Amino acid sequence: MGIFKAHFMKVIKSPLFYISIILTAAVIGSDHYVAEGKLHGHVVDDVVGMLGFSNTRGLIAVCGALPFAANFAKEWTSDVTTSCVTRCGEKKYIASNVVMCYVSTVLTVFIGIMLYAFVLSFFLPVFEMDNNYMDFITAYFVELGAPWLQIMYRVFIYSVSCAMYSVM
Numbered sequence: 001m002g003i004f005k006a007h008f009m010k011v012i013k014s015p016l017f018y019i020s021i022i023l024t025a026a027v028i029g030s031d032h033y034v035a036e037g038k039l040h041g042h043v044v045d046d047v048v049g050m051l052g053f054s055n056t057r058g059l060i061a062v063c064g065a066l067p068f069a070a071n072f073a074k075e076w077t078s079d080v081t082t083s084c085v086t087r088c089g090e091k092k093y094i095a096s097n098v099v100m101c102y103v104s105t106v107l108t109v110f111i112g113i114m115l116y117a118f119v120l121s122f123f124l125p126v127f128e129m130d131n132n133y134m135d136f137i138t139a140y141f142v143e144l145g146a147p148w149l150q151i152m153y154r155v156f157i158y159s160v161s162c163a164m165y166s167v168m
Contacts, residue, residue, distance in 0.1 A: 003088045007100040010071050017067040017108065024063045024112025025119070027056055044127045044147045047117045051158045061165035063112070064105035072097065098167055105163035106156075113155045 011017055028050065075081050085093045127147035141150035 003084065003092060003096045004100060007068075007071070007096055008103070011067045011100065011104045014067050014071060016070050017104070020063050020066045020108045021112045021115060023066075024060055024109055025116040027059055027063060028113055028116045029119075044150055046120060046124065047113070047151050047154065051113075051154050057162060058165060060109055060112075061105065061162040064108040064159075064162055065101055065166035067108060068097075068101045068104040102163045102167050105166040106159045109159040109162045110155055113158065114152065117151050117155070 075084070081093075088096075127150075141147060141153070
């Protein structure tokens with residue numbers, strides 16, 4: 001647990017973590033604008049639609065894994081890896097790195113896309129009831145009166161899938 005906490009603190013304190021969040025938001029926004037050329041009626045429709053048809057899942061996974069990869073490269077070049085493996089063991093070190101890559105990617109992608117949705121909410125309403133087809137999950141969150149939960153749910157699922165790409 002100690003090695004995981006150390007890796008986590010290094011990644012979170014890194015300026016590249018915050019740059020990657022902004023880069024993720026920019027890539028998602030540019031992909032959405034280039035693909036569609038326009039904005040839809042509300043934030044839920046834009047974000048959920050963009051997540052369903054995004055062609056940049058691999059690029060987003062790279063943006064998400066960037067803070068961890070930079071930290072690992074710094075450890076490798078400064079020869080800290082040998083002392084870490086000696087201190088905690090090979091299996092713990094590998095497991096910690098895989099889990100940290102996954103967690104940092106989930107956080108980076110989730111926060112980046114939510115940042116994009118937040119900025120988008122300045123230009124569009126969060127949700128408007130219309131007669132278009134609405135899936136079960138959207139209808140559930142709309143009836144609760146919580147469209148942001150719908151966005152967060154979809155973005156979390158997307159973040160988890162991007163993290164799986166980055167770990168592979």
